[in-house]
Amino acid sequence: MSLYTNYSGVTRMKIYISVDMEGATGVVRAEQTRSTDQEYSFGKAMQTHDLLAAIEGAFDGGADEVLINDSHARMINISPEDMPGSEGRLRIISGTPKQLGMMEGVKGCDGAFFLCYHAMAGTPAAVLDHTISGKAVYRAVLNGRESGETGLNAAVCGYFGVPVALITGDEATAREARGLLGDSLLTCEVKSGISHAAASCLPPETTFGMIRERASEAVRRISQGLAPVPDTGNGDFCLDLTFHYTSQADCAEVPGTIRLDGRTVRIEGKGMDTMRRWAGSLISLGGSVGF
Numbered sequence: 001m002s003l004y005t006n007y008s009g010v011t012r013m014k015i016y017i018s019v020d021m022e023g024a025t026g027v028v029r030a031e032q033t034r035s036t037d038q039e040y041s042f043g044k045a046m047q048t049h050d051l052l053a054a055i056e057g058a059f060d061g062g063a064d065e066v067l068i069n070d071s072h073a074r075m076i077n078i079s080p081e082d083m084p085g086s087e088g089r090l091r092i093i094s095g096t097p098k099q100l101g102m103m104e105g106v107k108g109c110d111g112a113f114f115l116c117y118h119a120m121a122g123t124p125a126a127v128l129d130h131t132i133s134g135k136a137v138y139r140a141v142l143n144g145r146e147s148g149e150t151g152l153n154a155a156v157c158g159y160f161g162v163p164v165a166l167i168t169g170d171e172a173t174a175r176e177a178r179g180l181l182g183d184s185l186l187t188c189e190v191k192s193g194i195s196h197a198a199a200s201c202l203p204p205e206t207t208f209g210m211i212r213e214r215a216s217e218a219v220r221r222i223s224q225g226l227a228p229v230p231d232t233g234n235g236d237f238c239l240d241l242t243f244h245y246t247s248q249a250d251c252a253e254v255p256g257t258i259r260l261d262g263r264t265v266r267i268e269g270k271g272m273d274t275m276r277r278w279a280g281s282l283i284s285l286g287g288s289v290g291f
């Protein structure tokens with residue numbers, strides 16, 4: 001915990017929200033998450049809807065500051081003008097590239113929320129399952145454990161000592177996160193996947209209250225030391241990235257990496273922040289080509 005005390009003796013708490021889009025209320029298909037498609041306006045609206053609920057909940061629960069990191073695609077989905085007036089208690093990290101990607105800015109925060117997240121590549125009945133890049137990554141294995149964005153990002157939180165207190169998304173996302181972080185993690189399932197691109201969804205009127213209430217509870221759990229801090233051991237990492245095509249592994253096989261097989265590149269090192277930077281960079285390289 002890095003709760004600190006300001007000059008008036010009041011304990012202050014800073015909540016970090018990494019907000020993706022695929023796990024937002026009602027979002028089921030890729031068109032709703034791509035800015036070049038007409039349906040994007042729905043995905044953006046629902047992402048903002050879920051984020052506003054989480055912000056309200058965080059302040060309800062006693063947060064003093066909220067730092068939002070736009071974590072989807074070009075990372076300019078959240079319009080600052082849509083965010084509530086907050087007397088300077090709210091900031092938004094917008095845009096990309098940024099070294100830690102979906103985790104930029106998390107260091108020094110008191111607790112993290114993963115909002116509108118999705119399950120890892122290869123998960124059945126999971127809305128828009130993928131791991132960072134659907135066109136590049138077949139599988140990511142971190143220290144022997146198959147990991148999606150939740151796992152890779154939670155490792156960064158754990159390395160910095162930041163608890164992960166809440167994750168929202170579909171049922172598969174919540175299951176994956178509880179499997180990683182245990183049952184003390186609060187989850188909010190806004191939909192139940194039927195396939196990769198279909199789900200049974202709760203309406204926004206319902207999910208707003210659910211997310212708000214759980215975000216509030218999450219802040220209380222952080223202040224009580226009850227939210228899980230991901231275990232990253234001594235921070236040493238071994239990350240194996242398996243791409244869809246050998247051509248993608250060819251591009252990602254840069255000095256310092258080990259080519260394990262036709263499709264797989266390994267990188268080893270120290271520090272989960274370094275791991276996350278490698279993951280982002282190697283996946284970008286691999287994703288720069290198709291066949």
Ligand SMILES: [Zn+2]
Pocket residue numbers: 020021022071072073
């Ligand atoms: Zn996304």
